[in-house]
Amino acid sequence: MLNKIGLIGGGYIGGVLAQEIAMRRLSREVGLADPAPFVNPNDPPERQDVAKKQSVAIGKALDIAEGLPTIRSDVRLVGSKDYSAIAGSELIINTAGVPRKARPDGTFPSREELLATNLRVTNAVAEGIRQNCPDAIIISIANPLDAIVYTLNKRLSPPKNKLMGMAGQLDSGRYCYFVADAANVSVENVNALVLGGHGDTMVPVRSSCMVAGIPVSKFLDDDTLKAIETRTRKAGGEVVGLLGFGSAFVSPAWAALEMAEAIILDKRKILPVCAMLEGEYGVEGMFVGVPAIIGKNGVEQVIELDLTDEEKEAFKHSAGAVRKTCDEVDEMLTKL
Numbered sequence: 001m002l003n004k005i006g007l008i009g010g011g012y013i014g015g016v017l018a019q020e021i022a023m024r025r026l027s028r029e030v031g032l033a034d035p036a037p038f039v040n041p042n043d044p045p046e047r048q049d050v051a052k053k054q055s056v057a058i059g060k061a062l063d064i065a066e067g068l069p070t071i072r073s074d075v076r077l078v079g080s081k082d083y084s085a086i087a088g089s090e091l092i093i094n095t096a097g098v099p100r101k102a103r104p105d106g107t108f109p110s111r112e113e114l115l116a117t118n119l120r121v122t123n124a125v126a127e128g129i130r131q132n133c134p135d136a137i138i139i140s141i142a143n144p145l146d147a148i149v150y151t152l153n154k155r156l157s158p159p160k161n162k163l164m165g166m167a168g169q170l171d172s173g174r175y176c177y178f179v180a181d182a183a184n185v186s187v188e189n190v191n192a193l194v195l196g197g198h199g200d201t202m203v204p205v206r207s208s209c210m211v212a213g214i215p216v217s218k219f220l221d222d223d224t225l226k227a228i229e230t231r232t233r234k235a236g237g238e239v240v241g242l243l244g245f246g247s248a249f250v251s252p253a254w255a256a257l258e259m260a261e262a263i264i265l266d267k268r269k270i271l272p273v274c275a276m277l278e279g280e281y282g283v284e285g286m287f288v289g290v291p292a293i294i295g296k297n298g299v300e301q302v303i304e305l306d307l308t309d310e311e312k313e314a315f316k317h318s319a320g321a322v323r324k325t326c327d328e329v330d331e332m333l334t335k336l
């Protein structure tokens with residue numbers, strides 16, 4: 001058990017994280033930091049006064065705290081509109097960001113505008129971490145994943161084991177679920193890795209996909225597997241399209257908690273994570289999704305797989321896409 005876990009962002013994923021940490025008793029204290037609801041300077045003063053008094057973070061912390069006697073959990077929950085609630089955290093999970101949604105005039109922000117907004121948010125998040133828990137291990141979930149992890153690293157320069165992104169665990173979970181469903185076997189039997197960047201170029205590694213230790217090709221034909229791999233790459237969008245109000249929030253929270261538990265319990269579990277590569281997989285100085293041993297120090301060791309030539313090529317292509325994103329971030333950060 002840790003003393004304290006800090007959650008930055010108390011939206012859909014942050015809420016599931018807070019409640020699961022309380023249920024699983026992963027830390028003595030949980031701090032939830034989120035400035036919402038934001039005060040709109042164009043609103044009438046009375047409405048601004050209401051927004052100033054409201055707090056998603058304090059409200060969610062209180063809601064969960066009031067349920068603790070029922071679930072017999074003694075976790076202490078604190079919320080704040082600033083970053084004070086995360087003070088002293090040993091582990092941070094970051095979900096802070098602004099989703100792509102229509103402006104009041106009905107138009108949508110461009111991809112670049114949205115990226116700029118989320119980089120501003122990430123600058124504030126980094127400052128919040130620096131001031132309140134500079135030694136914490138950080139798991140970042142916020143999208144665009146690769147850009148946000150890269151920015152946190154630029155702003156905080158933590159030891160490379162202490163910063164990682166959560167994407168591969170979610171993408172691999174999706175791949176495993178689709179395989180289990182198609183093969184009509186338990187999800188417990190399926191093991192697979194999805195590596196590379198968290199976007200259209202992600203690489204479902206078929207050579208790593210095993211059903212009870214048996215290669216997946218024994219169970220599913222090539223066409224079915226191709227369709228599953230395509231669906232995996234687009235799985236985030238599929239959920240967005242169905243929900244109609246936002247993106248997946250339970251499976252990402254559980255995926256991040258799989259990483260958090262490996263750290264908290266020093267499991268030394270091999271999980272796909274977005275980790276800093278220094279030569280592994282031929283990538284230098286960049287965060288990309290790879291399998292790594294996760295334990296009490298965070299990323300303990302990156303594991304290099306023997307990929308097939310086709311998988312190697314796909315990984316290279318994906319790492320190239322991440323490099324492009326990082327270059328774009330570098331340029332944008334100079335203007336913020």
Ligand code: APR
Nearest residue numbers: 009010011012013014034036095096097121124141142143
């Ligand atoms: N500091 C802290 N929290 C912030 C900040 C900030 N500077 N700016 C915005 N937030 C908060 C918002 O107020 C919101 O409550 O981040 C929260 C994000 O929550 P949601 O919009 O509900 O999004 P969620 O579904 O939780 O996903 C969070 O994870 O999977 C990714 O694409 C997803 O980037 C998104 C993130």
